[in-house]
Amino acid sequence: MVKELKAEFNLSCLLKAIGLPKSVYYYHRKRLAVDEPNEGLKAQIQDLYHQHKGRYGYRRITLALRSSGALINHKRVQRLMNELGLKSKVRPKRYRSYKGHVGRIAPNLVNRDFMAN
Template sequence: MVNELKAKFSLRHLLKATGLPKSVYYYHRQALNQACPDEALKSQIEAIYHAHKGRYGYRRIMLTLRLSGIGVNHKRVQRLLCELGLRSKVRPKRYKSYKGEVGKVVPDLVKRKFTADKPNQKWVTDVTEFKVGEQKVYLSPVIDLL
């Protein structure tokens, strides 16, 4: 605000009106003119992130940078990723339903003879669970062992 009004009014009057010390004004003016020291690192982080299709988080990006010879702290990489608005894509865990022997084992009524002489003698079924989109779907086909 002071920089914009400096063309019309004297700096001394503007600083007095705003209550801003002269040293603070010059400090912020100099800080605005300086380039960000992290720009080169930001571009490298962004390149690594996009090269791996967003699957790398701050830990793997930090390790990649270190392997390329750039010593950088993990907190710095994490902060720069937040500034850039980049987040790693979390891959969903596969569903694992097997938990070993759970429940009781039913007796084998078919006695592992999976053929029948006539229709409607032996019917079998099995429940299968699988994922479609974001939902779990169950399939239980009934088969006549003819």
């Protein structure tokens, strides 16, 4: 709103009329001018995630980004993946039914009779 009326009126008068300090106005103007630093990184993370069909977690994505030459921390990748809502698929545990020889009795190696008279 201030941006449209700035051409017609003085900036300090406009800010005083809406009760906004100058510092807040300039802070927000500066924030709008700066691009998000993680946007390119988010795109790379999404590409890697979808390229590997959701099987890569933050650790493997971090390694893939580092191998491509990016200096990045695993905590940053984890935070960005949480923001994007990307979660890796967890491998299910395999069924293991082998129990060995069940009910096997050990041989009597001593062969003594321990009967009391």
